[in-house]
Amino acid sequence: MDRRAARHARTRREIVEAAWELSGRDGLTGWTLRDVASALGMQAPSLYGYFSSKHDLYDAMFSEGCRDLLAVLPEIDSSREAQDQLRAGMRAFVDYCSERPALFQLLFQHSVPGFTPSPESYAVAVDLLDRMRTALAAAGVTSARAVDLWTAVITGLISQQISNDLGGSRWTDLTDEAVALLLTASV
Amino acid sequence: MDRRAARHARTRREIVEAAWELSGRDGLTGWTLRDVASALGMQAPSLYGYFSSKHDLYDAMFSEGCRDLLAVLPEIDSSREAQDQLRAGMRAFVDYCSERPALFQLLFQHSVPGFTPSPESYAVAVDLLDRMRTALAAAGVTSARAVDLWTAVITGLISQQISNDLGGSRWTDLTDEAVALLLTASV
DNA sequence: GTCTATATTTGGATAGAC
DNA sequence: GTCTATCCAAATATAGAC
Numbered sequence: 001m002d003r004r005a006a007r008h009a010r011t012r013r014e015i016v017e018a019a020w021e022l023s024g025r026d027g028l029t030g031w032t033l034r035d036v037a038s039a040l041g042m043q044a045p046s047l048y049g050y051f052s053s054k055h056d057l058y059d060a061m062f063s064e065g066c067r068d069l070l071a072v073l074p075e076i077d078s079s080r081e082a083q084d085q086l087r088a089g090m091r092a093f094v095d096y097c098s099e100r101p102a103l104f105q106l107l108f109q110h111s112v113p114g115f116t117p118s119p120e121s122y123a124v125a126v127d128l129l130d131r132m133r134t135a136l137a138a139a140g141v142t143s144a145r146a147v148d149l150w151t152a153v154i155t156g157l158i159s160q161q162i163s164n165d166l167g168g169s170r171w172t173d174l175t176d177e178a179v180a181l182l183l184t185a186s187v
Numbered sequence: 188m189d190r191r192a193a194r195h196a197r198t199r200r201e202i203v204e205a206a207w208e209l210s211g212r213d214g215l216t217g218w219t220l221r222d223v224a225s226a227l228g229m230q231a232p233s234l235y236g237y238f239s240s241k242h243d244l245y246d247a248m249f250s251e252g253c254r255d256l257l258a259v260l261p262e263i264d265s266s267r268e269a270q271d272q273l274r275a276g277m278r279a280f281v282d283y284c285s286e287r288p289a290l291f292q293l294l295f296q297h298s299v300p301g302f303t304p305s306p307e308s309y310a311v312a313v314d315l316l317d318r319m320r321t322a323l324a325a326a327g328v329t330s331a332r333a334v335d336l337w338t339a340v341i342t343g344l345i346s347q348q349i350s351n352d353l354g355g356s357r358w359t360d361l362t363d364e365a366v367a368l369l370l371t372a373s374v
Numbered sequence: 375g376t377c378t379a380t381a382t383t384t385g386g387a388t389a390g391a392c
Numbered sequence: 393g394t395c396t397a398t399c400c401a402a403a404t405a406t407a408g409a410c
Contacts, residue, residue, distance in 0.1 A: 008375095027300060032403055045405080046376050054404070110350055111298060113214060148347070149361050149368075156343020160335070163297055174336050181336075181372050195393095219385055232388080233394050241386070 012050045014040060016060050023061075023102035029112060033057075055115050058106070063121040065103045066128050072096045073131060082138040087179045089135050094158055094175045101162040108155055141186045149185075153178050199237045201227060203247045210248075210289035216299060220244075242302050245293070250308035252290045253315050259283045260318060269325040274366045276322050281345055281362045288349040295342055328373045336372075340365050 001009070018039045022031035033054055037044045051057045073089055097104040105111040107125065117125065136147055157178060161171035188196070205226045209218040220241055224231045238244045260276055284291040292298040294312065304312065323334055344365060348358040 011375095030300060033405090034403075043377060044403090045378085045407095048405075049375060108350060109296075109346065113217060145361065145364075148358060149365060152343040152347045152358055152361065152365070153340050154343070155346060156339040156341070159296070159342060159346050160339045163295060171335060171339055174332065174339065177332075177372075178336060178339070181368060184371075185368050198393095220387090221385075230395060231386085232396085235387075236393060 008050070012060070013064075015047060015050055015057065016064050019057055019061055020065070020102070023106075024100065028102040028105050055112075058112055058115050059118050059121050062106055062117045063124045065107055066121070066124040069093070069096060069103070069107070070124075070128055070131060076135060076138060082135075082140070083183060086135050086139040086183075087176060089132075090154055090179050091175050093132075094154060094161075094172050097158045098161045098169075098172050101166065104155075104158055104162060109159075139183070139186075141182075143186075146186045150182055153182060195237070199247070200251075202234060202237055202244065203251050206244055206248055207252070207289070210293075211287065215289040215292050242299075245299055245302050246305050246308050249293055249304045250311045252294055253308070253311040256280070256283060256290065256294070257311075257315055257318060263322060263325060269322075269327070270370060273322050273326040273370075274363060276319075277341055277366050278362050280319075281341060281348075281359050284345045285348045285356075285359050288353065291342075291345055291349060296346075326370070326373075328369075330373075333373045337369055340369060 015036060018036050019031070022035055022039065026035075032044075033047055034044045036057075037047055047057070051060065072092055074085065074092060076085060097108075107128075110116075132151075133147060136142070136150060141147060141150060154175075157171045157174060161168070165171065202223060205223050206218070209222055209226065213222075219231075220234055221231045223244075224234055234244070238247065259279055261272065261279060263272060284295075294315075297303075319338075320334060323329070323337060328334060328337060341362075344358045344361060348355070352358065
């Protein structure tokens with residue numbers, strides 16, 4: 001990758017980062033391309049050198065967001081107790097998503113009208129789900145129905161936290177209890 | 188109420204109904220006032236004789252939606268087993284919300300940017316929550332934490348159903364299992 | 375690669391006639 | 393009470409100069 005390509009890639013990342021920052025403050029759909037550009041000291045049309053449309057920018061946010069989330073989740077360590085690791089992973093997931101409502105909404109609630117992730121971005125989301133499934137399987141949760149119930153409960157906690165107690169911990173504090181309950185049912 | 192007022196009220200209801208229908212087809216924010224008007228054979232400015240703004244129309248949709256949902260939930264019948272009634276109520280709730288994603292999003296996910304229900308509409312929502320709480324209390328679920336966990340699990344099922352299997356029953360089919368699990372934990 | 379200027383569309387809301 | 397005509401603002405996207 002030559003200097004020009006490296007610079008281009010860096011600017012792209014800065015644009016995505018600025019879009020996430022605006023999403024955190026004004027909501028996932030609460031900003032315009034002008035806003036993003038001006039946050040970087042640019043003009044809106046300049047963004048089209050990096051993204052072909054606003055949806056294309058959302059697509060980059062989607063894949064980047066998946067990667068961020070993957071990075072936050074603890075690695076599976078085969079030397080430690082699987083249930084403890086699962087609990088820790090779920091807490092990390094719930095806490096991170098609750099602090100970044102826009103991320104949760106883009107990745108898990110499809111809340112940008114008309115936006116669907118590209119195959120490439122979707123592949124990163126699949127990686128994320130695989131990580132979840134692996135952690136669950138290590139703790140003995142393998143049936144499809146059980147996995148679905150887990151995802152519903154965990155995303156339910158996050159969703160309630162975001163919708164009804166933004167910035168607080170009324171629902172995130174219930175994570176350990178929910179995990180314990182689900183573990184008694186699954187094994 | 189004289190004839191004029193009755194006619195006015197009826198037209199208001201028709202507008203709200205048309206808006207819900209459009210929301211079901213094109214999403215909660217996927218229609219314009221022109222769309223609503225044309226669905227009724229009217230012109231957009233005529234709507235302002237009934238609603239002072241689009242948010243005002245959303246507000247009417249909010250309170251009307253709460254009432255619809257209340258009407259769908261079974262009454263508490265003190266002669267029957269509380270847990271059975273709770274299970275039936277939760278199934279009714281999950282099924283109805285899953286069939287009407289826009290209703291769920293407006294009432295429980297605050298997903299119209301900038302919209303907050305008026306005090307009058309919010310009061311109807313409180314009635315709805317009270318009904319839930321009463322049904323839970325009758326089945327022995329009284330602590331605030333337990334109620335929060337119930338709402339998270341139930342709305343989590345609906346949310347996953349809507350986001351990942353619209354029109355199907357992959358998560359709604361888990362309702363009875365979730366209720367049973369929550370009951371073992373609460374009592 | 376970034377700018378200015380602008381095309382184009384859209385959609386909420388108002389004015390005023392009938 | 394409903395209409396036509398219109399305003400106004402916003403926002404994506406493009407054209408073309410530098």
